[in-house]
Amino acid sequence: MAVAVTGLAGRSCEACRKGAPPTTEAEIAEYGAQIPEWDIVDRGGIPALERVFPFGNFVAAMEFANRIAELAEEQGHHPALLTEWGRVTVTWWTHKIRDLHVNDFVMAAKTDRAYGEG
Amino acid sequence: MAVAVTGLAGRSCEACRKGAPPTTEAEIAEYGAQIPEWDIVDRGGIPALERVFPFGNFVAAMEFANRIAELAEEQGHHPALLTEWGRVTVTWWTHKIRDLHVNDFVMAAKTDRAYGEG
Numbered sequence: 692m693a694v695a696v697t698g699l700a701g702r703s704c705e706a707c708r709k710g711a712p713p714t715t716e717a718e719i720a721e722y723g724a725q726i727p728e729w730d731i732v733d734r735g736g737i738p739a740l741e742r743v744f745p746f747g748n749f750v751a752a753m754e755f756a757n758r759i760a761e762l763a764e765e766q767g768h769h770p771a772l773l774t775e776w777g778r779v780t781v782t783w784w785t786h787k788i789r790d791l792h793v794n795d796f797v798m799a800a801k802t803d804r805a806y807g808e809g
Numbered sequence: 810m811a812v813a814v815t816g817l818a819g820r821s822c823e824a825c826r827k828g829a830p831p832t833t834e835a836e837i838a839e840y841g842a843q844i845p846e847w848d849i850v851d852r853g854g855i856p857a858l859e860r861v862f863p864f865g866n867f868v869a870a871m872e873f874a875n876r877i878a879e880l881a882e883e884q885g886h887h888p889a890l891l892t893e894w895g896r897v898t899v900t901w902w903t904h905k906i907r908d909l910h911v912n913d914f915v916m917a918a919k920t921d922r923a924y925g926e927g
Contacts, residue, residue, distance in 0.1 A: 749887045753878045756892065760871045769867045769894045774874065776887045776904070786894070 699725045700800035704766040705793065713790035722796035728808075729799050731791070732782070734771075738791050739784035740799045744806055749776045758805045766801075768794050817843045818918035822884040823911065831908035840914035846926075847917050849909070850900070852889075856909050857902035858917045862924055867894045876923050884919075886912050 699722060714722065723729070732741045746752040756772045756779050763769045773780040781802050785792035817840060832840065841847070850859045864870040874890045874897050881887045891898040899920050903910035 749878065749881060753875065753890075756890075757871065757875070760867065760892070763867060772871075772874075772890075772892045774878070774890045774892070 699797055700804045702797045702800075704768045704797055707768075707785055707787055707792055707794055709787050711785075711788055711792060713785075713788055714793055714796070718793065718796075719791065722793065726796060726799045726803060728803065734782065734784065737784050737789045739782045740791065740795050741780060741782045742799070742802070744779045744781065744802075746777055746779065749774075752777060752779045755779050755806065759802055762798070762801050762805060766794075766798065768798055770798065770802075817915055818922045820915045822886045822915055825886075825903055825905055825910055825912055827905050829903075829906055829910060831903075831906055832911055832914070836911065836914075837909065840911065844914060844917045844921060846921065852900065852902060855902050855907045857900050858909065858913050859898060859900045860917070860920070862897045862899065862920075864895055864897065867892075870895060870897045873897050873924065877920055880916070880919050880923060884912075884916065886916055888916065888920075 719731070726740070729740045729742045731738050744755060746755060752774050756774045759770060759772060759779075759781060771782040783795040783798045784790070785795055837849070844858070847858045847860045849856050862873060864873060870892050874892045877888060877890060877897075877899060889900040901913040901916045902908070903913055
């Protein structure tokens with residue numbers, strides 16, 4: 692069953708086991724349209740969603756990283772968070788399937804909302 | 810003047826301006842001996858000190874990242890902190906000189922101490 696086009700950020704992560712289906716190309720196109728600022732990057736042979744969020748200093752960047760860490764705990768799905776002076780790079784992928792899962796698109800949309808978008 | 814061999818972690822960062830001298834090979838050998846778990850890595854043509862710290866979950870990793878962020882604010886010298894499930898990769902270099910400065914070795918030693926070493 693496809694996730695409704697609207698409201699990706701409002702969804703919860705599904706339980707995800709080894710063998711769960713990765714997102715199809717059609718799903719990537721559909722969900723990706725809701726998170727247009729994210730790129731699909733290669734992280735050691737695994738596709739991942741990634742976006743750089745700019746901030747005015749290190750403290751503000753770290754505060755945002757902490758908000759995303761809280762979201763991750765709530766949903767039981769964890770990103771890579773690269774915090775530097777003035778920016779946070781957020782990367783989502785699904786460890787168990789070594790691929791992209793709808794959960795990653797849900798978390799990317801939640802990340803945008805935490806940044807004040809969406 | 811050379812920094813005393815003992816107590817790198819107890820020192821404060823010096824003010825660092827553009828044109829400040831990077832660490833010499835002799836200094837790298839001397840200070841590096843006090844932080845044996847750190848590697849010198851290449852980050853886009855800039856040498857940097859880097860170490861991966863393991864943790865049992867994401868929350869513990871994030872807590873450590875926050876402790877290092879506080880140290881960074883206190884000293885006015887900021888790292889890159891890559892927080893993932895079960896580990897934090899800490900990278901120190903000196904932005905203003907695009908090289909390693911004694912401050913980076915001081916911060917690496919303080920990072921080790923924050924982890925419960927040194």
